Amino acid sequence: MIRRLALPTNYAVAYAVKSCDVDVIAAYPITPQTAVVEKLSEFVADGELDAEFIAAESEHSALSAVVGASAVGARVFTATSSQGLALMHEVLFIASSMRLPIVMAIANRTLSMPLNIHNDHQDMMASRDCGWVQMYVSSAQEAHDSIIQSYRLAERSDILVPVCVCYDGFVLSHTYEPVIVREKDEVMEYLPRIDRPNILDPDRPITMGIMALPDHTYEFKYQLVDALTKVPKALEEVDKEFEKRFNVSYGLYEEYMMEDAEVLLIAMGAMASTAKVAIDRLRSRGVKVGLFRPRLYRPIPIDSWREAFMKAKVLAVVDRAIGFGGVGGPLFNDIAALFANDRDRPLILNFIAGIGGRDVTVKELIDMINMSFKVIERGYVDKPCIYYGVRGLEV
Amino acid sequence: MGCVIREPGSSVRNRTASWRVFAPNVDRSKCVKCLLCWVFCPEGAIEIDEDGFTKVNYTYCKGCGICANECPPKAITMVK
Amino acid sequence: MIEVRWHGRGGQGVVTAAELLASAAVIEGKWAQAFPSFGAERRGAPVQAYTRINDKPIFDRSFIYEPDVVVVVDQSLLEADVRGVLQGIKPNGKLIVNTNYSPQVLAKKLKYEGEVATVDATSIAIEVLGRPIVNTAMLGAVIKSIRVVELPSVLKVLEARFKGAIADRNVKALIRAFENTAMEVVKVD
Numbered sequence: 001m002i003r004r005l006a007l008p009t010n011y012a013v014a015y016a017v018k019s020c021d022v023d024v025i026a027a028y029p030i031t032p033q034t035a036v037v038e039k040l041s042e043f044v045a046d047g048e049l050d051a052e053f054i055a056a057e058s059e060h061s062a063l064s065a066v067v068g069a070s071a072v073g074a075r076v077f078t079a080t081s082s083q084g085l086a087l088m089h090e091v092l093f094i095a096s097s098m099r100l101p102i103v104m105a106i107a108n109r110t111l112s113m114p115l116n117i118h119n120d121h122q123d124m125m126a127s128r129d130c131g132w133v134q135m136y137v138s139s140a141q142e143a144h145d146s147i148i149q150s151y152r153l154a155e156r157s158d159i160l161v162p163v164c165v166c167y168d169g170f171v172l173s174h175t176y177e178p179v180i181v182r183e184k185d186e187v188m189e190y191l192p193r194i195d196r197p198n199i200l201d202p203d204r205p206i207t208m209g210i211m212a213l214p215d216h217t218y219e220f221k222y223q224l225v226d227a228l229t230k231v232p233k234a235l236e237e238v239d240k241e242f243e244k245r246f247n248v249s250y251g252l253y254e255e256y257m258m259e260d261a262e263v264l265l266i267a268m269g270a271m272a273s274t275a276k277v278a279i280d281r282l283r284s285r286g287v288k289v290g291l292f293r294p295r296l297y298r299p300i301p302i303d304s305w306r307e308a309f310m311k312a313k314v315l316a317v318v319d320r321a322i323g324f325g326g327v328g329g330p331l332f333n334d335i336a337a338l339f340a341n342d343r344d345r346p347l348i349l350n351f352i353a354g355i356g357g358r359d360v361t362v363k364e365l366i367d368m369i370n371m372s373f374k375v376i377e378r379g380y381v382d383k384p385c386i387y388y389g390v391r392g393l394e395v
Numbered sequence: 396m397g398c399v400i401r402e403p404g405s406s407v408r409n410r411t412a413s414w415r416v417f418a419p420n421v422d423r424s425k426c427v428k429c430l431l432c433w434v435f436c437p438e439g440a441i442e443i444d445e446d447g448f449t450k451v452n453y454t455y456c457k458g459c460g461i462c463a464n465e466c467p468p469k470a471i472t473m474v475k
Numbered sequence: 476m477i478e479v480r481w482h483g484r485g486g487q488g489v490v491t492a493a494e495l496l497a498s499a500a501v502i503e504g505k506w507a508q509a510f511p512s513f514g515a516e517r518r519g520a521p522v523q524a525y526t527r528i529n530d531k532p533i534f535d536r537s538f539i540y541e542p543d544v545v546v547v548v549d550q551s552l553l554e555a556d557v558r559g560v561l562q563g564i565k566p567n568g569k570l571i572v573n574t575n576y577s578p579q580v581l582a583k584k585l586k587y588e589g590e591v592a593t594v595d596a597t598s599i600a601i602e603v604l605g606r607p608i609v610n611t612a613m614l615g616a617v618i619k620s621i622r623v624v625e626l627p628s629v630l631k632v633l634e635a636r637f638k639g640a641i642a643d644r645n646v647k648a649l650i651r652a653f654e655n656t657a658m659e660v661v662k663v664d
Contacts, residue, residue: 004501004502004504005501006494006497006498006500006501006502006507006509008510113398114398170510170511171510171536172536174510174511175508175509175510175536176493176494176497176498176507176508176509176510177497177501177506177507177508177509177533178501178506178507270536271536273534273535273536274534274535274536274537276534277534277535359537359538360537361537361538361540362535362537413551413555414484414485414520416607
């Protein structure tokens with residue numbers, strides 16, 4: 001019996017967490033994430049989910065509580081957005097360096113000021129170097145399935161790194177769409193309980209949360225670097241196992257119409273979904289354009305990205321976040337760094353778009369692609385970072 | 396600049412009366428001038444006339460009904 | 476694909492109506508999307524919501540600028556901002572309005588040419604629900620005018636969403652509006 005429901009991504013995430021049979025949820029409400037933990041507290045109150053629900057007094061406390069619960073071996077969950085994620089900042093690094101398999105959902109929302117509840121990726125980009133695995137999804141179904149995959153990935157003994165699943169606030173979090181709900185018995189077969197070696201257990205005493213000096217800290221940090229390098233291959237395996245059971249897989253990235261593409265649009269999250277409509281329209285007129293949607297953003301699957309990008313003439317990187325005072329947006333910086341030592345490489349254009357929930361339309365994406373083709377004709381890029389759509393600004 | 400509105404009181408241009416479905420109606424024969432409605436009105440749309448009775452500023456009243464709910468002698472009713 | 480843009484005011488259940496329509500399409504095995512466009516959530520402020528329905532997956536996640544259908548849940552919005560409400564409506568589009576005017580009279584008032592459906596959803600809601608929450612009544616008008624989902628699917632969704640007497644009353648409001656919706660293709664001469 002397949003349950004196909006109309007759910008917003010917030011609920012799709014909550015249903016996934018319920019199917020994963022988590023033990024501890026600690027959270028603090030923040031728009032546009034609130035509905036996730038509202039739904040989960042409902043599941044707990046109704047006896048549908050046997051979990052400890054901690055209504056923390058802040059996001060800092062919420063993440064600290066799941067760090068503690070994870071340290072004793074519980075399967076844990078939290079969720080946040082924007083200012084909430086910013087308030088968790090110092091604990092993010094503690095969670096990853098303690099190698100705790102926490103899973104967190106993030107409904108991406110811009111950072112204040114001005115006070116704005118709508119979507120861009122600034123919140124996660126401000127935390128992108130925190131050592132967590134970071135996935136960006138583009139549909140409610142993908143969010144639902146990615147939460148389940150995240151536990152499988154995080155709890156692997158060769159990984160043990162916290163994972164966050166990012167989805168655009170409102171554009172995904174509040175949009176009702178069809179979701180096939182994975183049932184708990186099937187999910188639990190995919191996600192068996194594993195006895196983790198490093199947990200606080202009176203029968204096997206260990207010390208956690210240590211202090212280290214300059215002669216050891218670097219090596220501890222490198223262990224996390226090393227674990228992250230194993231993530232792409234591990235996620236591929238996790239994804240293949242998922243496909244065997246649920247007949248759907250997502251890969252580390254999505255490639256769309258990339259064969260013979262001269263301009264390659266690179267975008268993450270919901271706007272990459274809209275971009276497919278733009279690309280269909282241009283392809284029907286014979287325009288050679290494709291889309292590359294990173295799903296796994298941290299760690300970057302370096303070799304696959306390079307290989308995918310090398311064939312194009314121009315990469316049009318759309319960032320839904322601003323790299324204040326830098327060369328361009330964060331995704332653009334990553335992609336530019338990929339080619340730091342290459343003589344032959346595609347030109348790279350950076351479009352900043354969708355800031356503070358500004359709609360990114362099919363028409364605008366087509367316009368960005370057309371601008372990128374002009375760069376091919378010209379043969380050079382004079383201004384790599386374009387603040388697309390700012391009122392009163394000539395581009 | 397700096398997320399600042401430089402003009403004080405610019406919110407008076409936002410005439411929120413259009414949000415209303417029901418409007419409060421004050422029955423002066425029942426009003427005891429306690430001014431609780433004036434205290435509780437979230438919009439500041441309750442004014443006091445020269446006789447000390449409360450009256451509603453219908454340019455801004457959003458029709459939320461809090462005044463009618465709080466009025467001890469039930470002098471305020473919500474009418475369409 | 477059918478794209479519906481809903482115009483209402485906070486508290487009238489516009490977002491819920493958009494969701495219920497999408498949910499009805501989903502239980503029929505179709506693909507659908509429903510999402511709100513909020514300013515700040517507050518009772519009485521103008522609100523838009525969107526529904527897309529298709530027989531294959533929907534990738535476009537931008538707002539709806541050229542709707543096939545415009546639903547006006549609060550007539551005062553037409554008085555306040557008629558151009559904004561009608562903006563981008565397709566030439567063969569449908570306009571569905573909560574009003575006690577007939578389609579003919581309303582279209583003349585708006586100088587609007589095309590297919591118009593009207594229903595007095597406010598009176599129905601006050602009579603049946605006791606409150607001016609017109610979303611389920613307007614949903615009845617919408618499925619009467621555009622037949623994009625079947626009536627039983629919508630009733631099923633309503634019964635899952637609401638409980639007991641509230642569900643019964645909403646079903647009643649929806650069916651009454653469904654029966655009382657007037658439709659006409661209006662030419663302006």
